[in-house]
Each structure stands twice: as structure tokens, then as C-alpha cells.
Amino acid sequence: MCGLVACFSRRLPVSIDALRAATAALQHRGPDCQRQWIAPDQRVGLGHSRLSIIDLTGGDQPLANEDGSLHLVVNGEFYDFERIRADLQQRGHTLRTRSDSEIVLHLYEDFGTQCLPHLRGEFAFALWDASQQALFAARDRFGIKPLYYAWHQDTLYLASEVKALFAAGVPARWDHEYFHQHATGPSLNDRTLYAGVHQVPPGHYLIATQYGCRLFKYWDFDYPTAVELARNRRDDASYIEEFRAVLDDSVRLRMRADVPVGCYLSGGLDSCAVLGLAARHASRPIQAFTLTFDQAAYDEGAIAREMAQHAGADFHPIAIHQSDLADHFAEAIGHAETLCYNGHGISKYLLSRAVRDAGYKVVFTGEGSDEVLGGYAHFRRDLLLHNPQGQDLQEVTRLLAELEANNSVSRGLLLPSGDALPLDSVRRMLGFVPTWFEIAANMASKRLTVMSPEHRAQFAGRDSARAFLDQVDIRGQLTGRDPLNQALYLWSRSFLPNYILVLLGDRMEMAHSIEGRVPFLDHHVVECLRQLPVSLKIRGMTEKYVLREATRHVLTDTVYRRQKHPFLSPPVTTLPGERFHELLQDTLRGPALTALPFFDSRSVINLLDRLPTMTEGDRVAWDPLLMSVLSACVLQERFRLAA
Numbered sequence: 277m278c279g280l281v282a283c284f285s286r287r288l289p290v291s292i293d294a295l296r297a298a299t300a301a302l303q304h305r306g307p308d309c310q311r312q313w314i315a316p317d318q319r320v321g322l323g324h325s326r327l328s329i330i331d332l333t334g335g336d337q338p339l340a341n342e343d344g345s346l347h348l349v350v351n352g353e354f355y356d357f358e359r360i361r362a363d364l365q366q367r368g369h370t371l372r373t374r375s376d377s378e379i380v381l382h383l384y385e386d387f388g389t390q391c392l393p394h395l396r397g398e399f400a401f402a403l404w405d406a407s408q409q410a411l412f413a414a415r416d417r418f419g420i421k422p423l424y425y426a427w428h429q430d431t432l433y434l435a436s437e438v439k440a441l442f443a444a445g446v447p448a449r450w451d452h453e454y455f456h457q458h459a460t461g462p463s464l465n466d467r468t469l470y471a472g473v474h475q476v477p478p479g480h481y482l483i484a485t486q487y488g489c490r491l492f493k494y495w496d497f498d499y500p501t502a503v504e505l506a507r508n509r510r511d512d513a514s515y516i517e518e519f520r521a522v523l524d525d526s527v528r529l530r531m532r533a534d535v536p537v538g539c540y541l542s543g544g545l546d547s548c549a550v551l552g553l554a555a556r557h558a559s560r561p562i563q564a565f566t567l568t569f570d571q572a573a574y575d576e577g578a579i580a581r582e583m584a585q586h587a588g589a590d591f592h593p594i595a596i597h598q599s600d601l602a603d604h605f606a607e608a609i610g611h612a613e614t615l616c617y618n619g620h621g622i623s624k625y626l627l628s629r630a631v632r633d634a635g636y637k638v639v640f641t642g643e644g645s646d647e648v649l650g651g652y653a654h655f656r657r658d659l660l661l662h663n664p665q666g667q668d669l670q671e672v673t674r675l676l677a678e679l680e681a682n683n684s685v686s687r688g689l690l691l692p693s694g695d696a697l698p699l700d701s702v703r704r705m706l707g708f709v710p711t712w713f714e715i716a717a718n719m720a721s722k723r724l725t726v727m728s729p730e731h732r733a734q735f736a737g738r739d740s741a742r743a744f745l746d747q748v749d750i751r752g753q754l755t756g757r758d759p760l761n762q763a764l765y766l767w768s769r770s771f772l773p774n775y776i777l778v779l780l781g782d783r784m785e786m787a788h789s790i791e792g793r794v795p796f797l798d799h800h801v802v803e804c805l806r807q808l809p810v811s812l813k814i815r816g817m818t819e820k821y822v823l824r825e826a827t828r829h830v831l832t833d834t835v836y837r838r839q840k841h842p843f844l845s846p847p848v849t850t851l852p853g854e855r856f857h858e859l860l861q862d863t864l865r866g867p868a869l870t871a872l873p874f875f876d877s878r879s880v881i882n883l884l885d886r887l888p889t890m891t892e893g894d895r896v897a898w899d900p901l902l903m904s905v906l907s908a909c910v911l912q913e914r915f916r917l918a919a
Contacts, residue, residue, distance in 0.1 A: 279305030281323035282402035289318035299323030335375030352399025419478030419773025460720035461740025501756035520826035526798035543576030546642030552830025598854035617900035619845030621779030644797035654711035662759035710763035847899035
């Protein structure tokens, strides 16, 4: 994984100083080499910060094709690239490096933008085609790797992180409309919190010429309809065997590196399954890195240790305390460039630092499994409430109460809690309301109580849930699908790329030059899973049923039988004597909050004053709001954002 920058000017020469500054801003993503290239006419520039994983000595970028008509910078990893290299060479291409990235140049020579279906992995790249006078940029199918862009002074800038755009000269300003959207509804996968700064959405590519730029979709989930799933129903054993094979292949391919590969390990099914499969392909013990917490409800250290021993891995526990989260909160949020709702992102930041300090550059992660297999508690609630097959109402009521009782740590984040904004538009457009929309509406209701009167008035009447659905291909991707698959699709088009893969993925890993590899988000794995009946994703109250059965042979019995436990840090509001709680109180009672254009200081302070009188459950439910306000204060100070 690396950092990339691209500049494309319609008229004037691009600034080499701006290109260098933007590349330097990404040094944490690629400390091994930094290079820039400027086109002969000086209207195009590419920059690259390299983290060397494949072809350590010969893969520096930007890369060029044989005649120099194409130049390329890549952030990411392409799997099964040796087979593609061999095919390219048979067709007469000359490859100058052993790098996996070089295949993009030659696939593009043969197929143009239709090269994208040939690529397997997590990636973002920018390619300058001199013959077409066009800049071609693309992002992987799920948004594992980031790619931002902005127009400034008739120049298009693209970069792996927003801070690189700011370093290139793009003004650092809040986007008030999108801040409201982000605070009161599902996040959009083409916008950011910053005015004029956009994302290339997952599964899309961008073409820019002197006449402007356009976005095109090249991949989507394409869940079959419920009728199609029923028509093609097979026996459970065949689905399980097919999934086992494709997941094992995904893990095997991700073992390929010219440096050692480690593994993040929690006590959860996802990372344990990945470790178990990877250990069978490894020639030596895998190094497994686990976060531990000093509150029993959040600590999975003992379960992870047992799994590491079972897999023959070397176990490395990383103890996290509230004081650690306080000390590194601002730095982690500066890398994330977005709002957080729990300290788990900062914990992941510290875990990545420990992996780097242990001498590793590459780790397996379990992210993405919950999004394609229905792992979160709100997906189980959806199956109970919206399963089209008839269910006994008393049994549904009992199971809902059981779900709530068994997931107290998820209150306010992964299960609804308290008042909510109306969701009539969602019900009209979808025919039902996915639970995670209810959670977003709960959070929105809480956030509006601390918003300034001016901000509320500016966006009074705005329906943020509707704004999100207006960008969704409802007829093409949702109509006729099982409600659970609809909920999975919508979550994967909002929360997955904009939160999970940022605060629990790329940004926290790359802050310490760590490449995270995500076997569950291999598109072959996802395209296998989309064909499964929902009963193989959630069976009764057992989530990720097919994963449990497919990997039972590599799991401990403890992990196999355990219910999903979300990766969360202890809420800051429940630990009033800790330094993280003091950081929250001091920041939100001080000038950092008053500098923000969105919140009413008196309302926030009133909420802080009420915390000691609340039940622990209520404090847990309000914790995500306070964390998001705290992170907004950090972003304001870190990037000196203009209102």
C-alpha cells in the first residue's frame, strides 16, 4: 500500500512545488520512496509515496509503459498478478519490473477502462494516457483504498488522503451541507466533510480531460432477487463447500508478499477464521496481534490467545488503557480525517503502531465479513422483523428481547436506543425500514439537540435518509431482493467505505505504514456469498452461519459457538476518573468547541452536566454523540478549517 497524487491542469503548467508538498503529506503511507513525474507539456503530474511489499528493489513509481505514452501511480495490491503477467507476456507485452502494479499499464493498453474487471484486490490508481489526453483513475469495488479529488484554480487534484489535497493548495473549509448529512443520516460515498472535496465512489472510475471529468460505475453487488434465490436453491452442504474453497483461495493469494505477513486477531469469528486458514498455508508460525482492554465486557484477549495456540501462531497481546486513547486521539483523528463514534479507531491506530514496531508491514484483517454475512446485531433484528416468511409473533418478541439483552455494548451504535427522527420516506421507498436506518435516526435526534439554532434553521426540513436513497439504484439493486440483502447492500454503500474501512481499516493502518489485507472483501468471495439464501447468513439467532460451518475445522470450539461481539473500546462517558474522560470534558467545555460553526456550546455543556445522573445504559447511548463532537473539534484545529 502506498500514497498517490495526481494533478491535471486544463491550461497552465502544474506546480511542481504543489505536487511535492502533496506527496510529502503522504509519507506515512509510503516511507520507502517518494518520486514525482511531470509530463513534457507540464499539464500533468503524478506523485507516489511507496511502501515496498512486492519487488522491493524494482517497483518504484510512477511506472511507464514501453513507449512512455502511459504513466501510472497505484495505491494497493493486486492478487493473482503472476498469472496475469504471464498472459500479458504471451500477448507480446514487455514488463520492466516484478511489481504487481505494472499489470495495470498493459491491461489498459489492451482493454482501456475495461481493464478493471481483470483486477483482483484492494486498490486506487491514477493513469495518464498521453495519446488520449485523458486521466483515468479508479477505486476498488468496496472502497478499501481511498481516492479523493477536488478542482482548484482550473486544476484537478487527486490524492489518497484529503490532507494531501490541502497541501497542494486546495482550500481547507467545512462543507456545511454535508456535515449536516453526515450528522443526521447515512453518509454518502461521493462526498466528504470538506467543501469541494469529493470521493471516487467504490466500484467507480473517473475520466478527466480538458473538458471536465465524469464518473462511471464498473461493479455493483447485484444481489439476486428473492425469487431467483428460491429458484436456484441447493443443499446447504454445497453452498458451504463452495464458500470454503473461495475464501481459502482468497486467503492463500493474500499470503503473497516479499515481506512477512502477520495477522490482527480478536476473539471474533472473522479474524479467527482468517488466521486458521492462513496458518495452513504458512511455512512458519504467523505472528498474531491482539488488543486487550481492562474492562471484561470489551476484552477478548483470553479467547484470542486460545485461538492463536490452536493455530500454532505466536501471540502478541497489546494492552490498551483509556490514557492511551487520550494521548493519541488527536493524532489518530488527524489521520482518519472524519468523525469517530467510539475509541475503537484509536485502539486500531495503536495496534498498527505495535505491528510496525514489531517489524511487520503486512497484516490480515477480518473487516468486511459482517457486511456480507450479516454479522451485526441490527442485521439479526432485520431478519426477525422483516423476513418475508411467516413467523410466530410471540417467538419474534422473545428473540428481540434476547437480542437486546445479549448486546448491551451495542446500544446506540448497533442497536436502536431512544428517540429517532421520522423515517417515512425510507418506508415509502423501500417498503420497510432497515434497523441501521433507525440507529442513524436515533443518533440524528441526539445530535440535533446540541446543534446551534442557526445550523438547524439552515437545514430545517431536510430529509437526510431520503438524500441518501436518492443516490441509490433502488430498482436495479434493491427491488425484489430479500430485506436482509437490501439492508446489507445499503450498509455496504455507506457505513462500510466511510467508517469501517477508514477508522478500522486503511487510515489507522497506513498511519504507521501497515498494509491491511482483507480476504472477506475479495470480489470472488462476495460474488459467491451474494448467491446464498439468507438462512445461510443468519440461521435463527446465529449470525454468519455459513462462515462458522465452512471454517469449523480451523476454529476453537469457543469461537465456533460464540455470538458476534463487536469490536468496541469501553465508552469514555462510563469512566469518569480516566484521562480520556477528562480530555472529553476539557475540550467540549473550552474554546475548541466554540470555534466550530455547528454546535451550541450551552447545549453540549448541559449534556456533560447531566452525565453523572444518567444510568450507565443511557451514558453508553450518548457516548457516540460526544465522541463525534470531540473528533470534530480535533479536525477543526488540525486542519484549521474555515467556516
